[in-house]
Amino acid sequence: NLHRSTSDILKGKKVMITAGPTREHVDPIRFFTNHSTGKMGYAIAKKAAEWGAEVTLISGPVSLEAPKNVKLVQVDTAEEMRQAVFEHFKASDVVIKSAAVADYRPAIKHLEKLKKQDGSMVMEFERTTDILKQLGEEKEHQILVGFAAETQDLEHYAMKKLQSKNADIIVANNVKQTGAGFGGDTNIVSIFHRDGSKKELPILSKEEVAEELLKDIIDLVIHKAQ
Numbered sequence: 326n327l328h329r330s331t332s333d334i335l336k337g338k339k340v341m342i343t344a345g346p347t348r349e350h351v352d353p354i355r356f357f358t359n360h361s362t363g364k365m366g367y368a369i370a371k372k373a374a375e376w377g378a379e380v381t382l383i384s385g386p387v388s389l390e391a392p393k394n395v396k397l398v399q400v401d402t403a404e405e406m407r408q409a410v411f412e413h414f415k416a417s418d419v420v421i422k423s424a425a426v427a428d429y430r431p432a433i434k435h436l437e438k439l440k441k442q443d444g445s446m447v448m449e450f451e452r453t454t455d456i457l458k459q460l461g462e463e464k465e466h467q468i469l470v471g472f473a474a475e476t477q478d479l480e481h482y483a484m485k486k487l488q489s490k491n492a493d494i495i496v497a498n499n500v501k502q503t504g505a506g507f508g509g510d511t512n513i514v515s516i517f518h519r520d521g522s523k524k525e526l527p528i529l530s531k532e533e534v535a536e537e538l539l540k541d542i543i544d545l546v547i548h549k550a551q
């Protein structure tokens with residue numbers, strides 16, 4: 326009986342999940358962000374909590390309610406997300422990074438509203454910290470799961486991210502595919518493991534994707550304990 330065994334394995338396990346977009350501010354009025362709605366991460370948080378895990382959900386700005394029995398930590402920027410993640414990392418057993426974290430932020434955050442000028446404008450951006458990569462560098466006992474949103478060469482980039490981020494699992498989707506990616510209630514993902522195995526899933530609800538992912542994580546937890 327799957328449900329029974331899953332709840333046994335995750336019971337009391339500390340699972341940290343990041344979800345949603347980040348906002349990188351230009352001035353008090355404007356910011357850069359992306360199309361993430363948080364649905365995938367919130368679905369994982371809900372399922373993990375139902376299966377008995379102690380869930381901390383670190384969320385960028387989204388319009389979703391926190392699932393039941395989940396500790397919600399709200400953040401805004403990539404830097405705030407990084408700080409919140411590292412506050413909870415040591416105590417975590419599993420970390421699932423489904424957030425769409427900005428790779429760049431405006432190099433200057435203006436304290437007053439930027440006024441328009443004649444002609445075009447050039448803005449400089451600087452890199453944010455790659456949170457997942459830093460987690461991979463500091464990983465001890467934790468199982469580390471990353472996401473990869475791609476528009477081409479899914480497998481190639483997913484395998485590269487597994488290595489470069491020292492992750493145990495990368496969940497990859499092609500966001501150009503109808504029924505996958507941002508906003509919708511469905512997703513089409515492939516789950517890549519460090520041992521080279523992969524699970525290619527059909528179009529599923531985000532809740533079902535969450536279940537499939539958590540089952541793979543449970544297998545890893547069992548494997549690690551042996």
Ligand code: CTP
Pocket residue numbers: 403422423424425426427428453454455456457458470471472473474475486
């Ligand atoms: N990620 C992160 N911190 C960042 C950027 C990404 O933790 N500053 C995490 C995401 O949460 C996701 C994984 O890294 O789990 C992959 O994100 P993705 O944007 O697909 O890959 P990148 O490594 O940022 O590479 P690129 O955007 O160039 O494809």
Ligand code: CA
Pocket residue numbers: 426427428
């Ligand atoms: Ca990125």
